Amino acid sequence: MSSAKPDETPVRRIDRILTFMSLGVIVLSVGCFFALLIADAAGLEAEDFGRGAWPVVATVPMIGLPVGFVLIFALLIMSIIRKGRATDQRS
Incomplete structure (x- = not known):
């Protein structure tokens, strides 16, 4: 049985990779900032x-936070495009 509902688009592997990469980079950056x-x-x-x-600990937040933001933005754009294409195919 699939856990996806018929109206939902499936989550692709690249979406999961981008999600965990952005989360990891941002958590590491915030951790270095608090350190x-x-x-x-x-x-x-x-x-x-x-x-x-x-x-290195001082440099990670300066580089990691913008990279994490770009990864989240890329994930958002890819998700919007994917859902738009799925909507076009249904109609």
Whole structure:
């Protein structure tokens, strides 16, 4: 038995991939952002942020959040196009 209703279009594999990629990138970025806030509140000095993994942790939110937004936007556009084509085929 299929879980999809007759009126619904099936979810494609690329839609799932884009969904989980965008969710993963955004969660990672927000996690790095909170790590920076916690480290700053804990009293980590400014010169300590230039060593170790801190430059990567500081860069991830600057790159990850826009990439996550673009992935969500691409998913939205693909979904609108897919549903539009499904509607055209029914009529």
